[in-house]
Amino acid sequence: MASVLKLASKREEKRKGKRKVEDMDIEDDAATELRPKKKNKQRVLMLSSRGVTHRMRHLMNDLEVLLPHVKKDSKLDSKNHLGLLPELADLNNCNNTLYFEARRHEDLYMWAAKTPNGPSIKMHVQNIHTMDELKMTGNCLKGSRGILSFDKGFDETEWGRLTKEVFTHIFGVPPQARKAKPFIDHVLTFSLLDGKIWFRNYQIMEKDPLQPNGPPQTTLIEIGPRFVLTPIRIFEGAFSGATVFSNPEFVSPAAIRSAMTKDRGDKYRIRKQAQEERKGRQERRHLEEDELAVSKVFA
Helix, strand or coil, X not given: CHHXXXXXXXXXXXXXXXXXXXXXXXXXXXXXXXCCCCCCCCCEEEEEECCCCHHHHHHHHHHHHHCXXXXXXXXXXXXXXXXXXXXXXXXXXXXXXXXXXXXXXXXXXXXXXXXXXXXXXXXXXXXXXXXXXXXXXXXXXXXXXXXXEECHHHHHCHHHHHXXXXXXXXXXXXXXXXXXXXXXXXXXXXEXXXXXXXXXXXXXXXXCCCCCCCCCCCEEEECCCEEEEEEXXXXXXXXXXXXXXXXXXXXXXXXXXXXXXXXXXXXXXXXXXXHHHHHHHHHHCCCCCCCCCHXXXXX
């Protein structure tokens, strides 16, 4: 009888221990539910300067379609007062700014900045191809969220890690965005090659278009747009401040055009110098008229 009572008391102690553990688990779950979850509240202000071409406008429209958390603003009149951009971002309740600056000869520069305190990155945009121009077969839902894919080369340098962080805040669509759809059907890739950032957009296909009735197979089809970014400088503040990084390999388009003009000028100078030397040789080879020449004898 005593042994039976001992077994019953042990069972009750085990049950009490289990109940205590379950109560502790419930308390932990309640504590985790009460903890504030981190929300992605990124909003991007997109605007440009005056003087942008039709290709630049189409590129901005394509980026607006890809990023539903973007707010567009009117063009900025002055190119020398970039300090107004953080104030505009604050008025539009945005904590990121994507500014396109147009220069002469269709040169385009893109600023990606965290407002209002920075940092900000200035880049030169090249090889622009819009969605309408590419005519790719891929397609994605308007307002859908995309997966960001970065090259492993971004993690090897300090400026690469900083650029990756800024691009994550700008191109990463938050799930609470007003115009965002609860779907992920495309991938935004940032590849690092030759010191330049190559941007591509791909659609995620679950079936092979060549075999629609075949087994499911995940493939990527390019949608567009596509462009190449060359980093120039990284500033500590928003559109101002000390220079954190400067690209020593970057050569401005104005310097390239100046070198080409100088090269053409050198070719012209060499050609004129050769003409003068040829004329001098002809004059030295000229012989004086002989006294027994026909024109003098029969004059």
